[in-house]
Amino acid sequence: MLTLIAAVIKRDLKLAMRRQADMVSAIFFFIIVVSLFPLGIGPEADLLRKLAPGVLWVAALLATMLSLPRLFADDHRDGTLEQLALAPHPLGLVVTGKVIAHWLVSGLPLALIAPVLGLQFDLSTEALLAVTLSILIGTPALSGIGAIGAALTLGLRGGGVLISLLVLPLYIPVLIFGAGAVDATVTGLGGEGHLSLLAALTFASIGFAPWAAAAALKIALE
Amino acid sequence: MLEADNLECVRGERRLFAGIGFTLAAGELLYLQGKNGSGKTSLLRMLIGLLPPESGTIRWRGAAIKSDDYRADLCYLGHLNAIKEELTPLENLLAGARLADARLSEVEALAALEQVGLAGREDLACKYLSQGQKRRVALARLVNEKRPLWILDEPFVALDSAAVDWLAGIISAHLQRGGLAVMTTHQRVDIAAGALRELRLG
Numbered sequence: 001m002l003t004l005i006a007a008v009i010k011r012d013l014k015l016a017m018r019r020q021a022d023m024v025s026a027i028f029f030f031i032i033v034v035s036l037f038p039l040g041i042g043p044e045a046d047l048l049r050k051l052a053p054g055v056l057w058v059a060a061l062l063a064t065m066l067s068l069p070r071l072f073a074d075d076h077r078d079g080t081l082e083q084l085a086l087a088p089h090p091l092g093l094v095v096t097g098k099v100i101a102h103w104l105v106s107g108l109p110l111a112l113i114a115p116v117l118g119l120q121f122d123l124s125t126e127a128l129l130a131v132t133l134s135i136l137i138g139t140p141a142l143s144g145i146g147a148i149g150a151a152l153t154l155g156l157r158g159g160g161v162l163i164s165l166l167v168l169p170l171y172i173p174v175l176i177f178g179a180g181a182v183d184a185t186v187t188g189l190g191g192e193g194h195l196s197l198l199a200a201l202t203f204a205s206i207g208f209a210p211w212a213a214a215a216a217l218k219i220a221l222e
Numbered sequence: 223m224l225e226a227d228n229l230e231c232v233r234g235e236r237r238l239f240a241g242i243g244f245t246l247a248a249g250e251l252l253y254l255q256g257k258n259g260s261g262k263t264s265l266l267r268m269l270i271g272l273l274p275p276e277s278g279t280i281r282w283r284g285a286a287i288k289s290d291d292y293r294a295d296l297c298y299l300g301h302l303n304a305i306k307e308e309l310t311p312l313e314n315l316l317a318g319a320r321l322a323d324a325r326l327s328e329v330e331a332l333a334a335l336e337q338v339g340l341a342g343r344e345d346l347a348c349k350y351l352s353q354g355q356k357r358r359v360a361l362a363r364l365v366n367e368k369r370p371l372w373i374l375d376e377p378f379v380a381l382d383s384a385a386v387d388w389l390a391g392i393i394s395a396h397l398q399r400g401g402l403a404v405m406t407t408h409q410r411v412d413i414a415a416g417a418l419r420e421l422r423l424g
Binding site for chain 1: 267270272273274290291293294296298300302303304305306307308313317318320321322323347
């Protein structure tokens with residue numbers, strides 16, 4: 001079971017490395033969107049500090065969304081998805097591997113770069129740490145929930161817009177607890193509670209979302 | 223071994239076929255024939271379990287085909303090649319085998335690629351290969367394929383005559399080992415089989 005998931009992750013990472021433009025464009029999108037806010041608002045440190053968690057998190061949501069339409073579309077187009085569905089193990093395991101690979105390529109880089117971008121908002125050290133932690137813990141949930149949307153819209157024309165409409169409302173809890181963790185840290189309340197809830201969301205979506213996505217994929221393959 | 227009984231296929235509003243049935247025993251080959259749009263590919267997709275039939279049953283070794291055991295016995299080659307453009311032929315073969323739970327060593331994979339005439343190109347990304355060469359990469363996995371039931375959708379498309387003969391030989395060898403094969407094709411190819419069955423749709 002674990003060897004299968006590892007094999008899927010390895011294959012998807014290899015594909016991502018051969019096609020770096022996708023990954024790099026999502027990261028640059030994140031950098032640019034976040035950097036536009038300080039430029040637009042001007043050097044008012046108090047206001048920027050207040051806006052930072054929300055801006056970083058909304059940008060992270062949108063950047064993760066960018067790569068979602070391709071999560072299954074490439075495998076669907078070249079017939080690989082068919083072969084994966086016919087392999088003698090549950091499709092949910094394959095999707096779990098793909099979700100983890102998607103996070104490694106799209107969520108993890110955002111978490112690593114977020115503290116650097118946070119400096120533009122004049123965030124304190126512990127706030128930067130909270131930003132990194134919350135994005136690190138919360139983005140796997142985004143990949144998991146996003147996989148359901150990607151599977152449901154597979155093969156549809158204009159699927160990209162539809163994914164946003166389907167998935168963004170489901171991202172709201174992650175956004176609230178993610179940005180809330182940073183807020184709570186800044187105001188001195190402590191963000192542990194928010195981070196725990198975020199971790200719960202992540203575990204639930206990594207555990208359950210792949211199976212829902214697999215069911216949707218089987219319908220798409222009929 | 224493979225039995226289909228009274229299958230009916232409805233796509234959209236149209237009934238493509240009804241009352242289709244056959245049995246296939248070890249060493250036998252089933253040719254599916256019919257004009258374009260007569261439902262050949264739909265029937266194959268029913269046999270591999272991706273498309274549920276409107277009515278009728280399909281059984282493998284006496285059991286319904288909705289199980290991991292059936293899929294462990296099944297090798298399907300669709301009209302899509304199922305190869306990744308960014309990966310090399312060698313990586314494609316190895317990754318494909320690993321994801322299908324089949325054991326394939328690098329030496330075996332290289333030998334298979336040499337057999338399909340891709341020696342010297344195993345380290346070139348598949349996007350630089352021609353249509354026919356990509357098809358050969360997809361076919362290379364049949365060389366070491368030990369699973370008993372092969373379902374092949376138009377396997378001879380985009381192949382030159384030498385490759386057609388080679389593939390016919392591979393399928394014959396599979397049938398002589400006691401395997402089964404179901405295939406659609408528009409060109410008649412001589413394949414030595416224990417028994418040759420034909421099914422015409424439409």
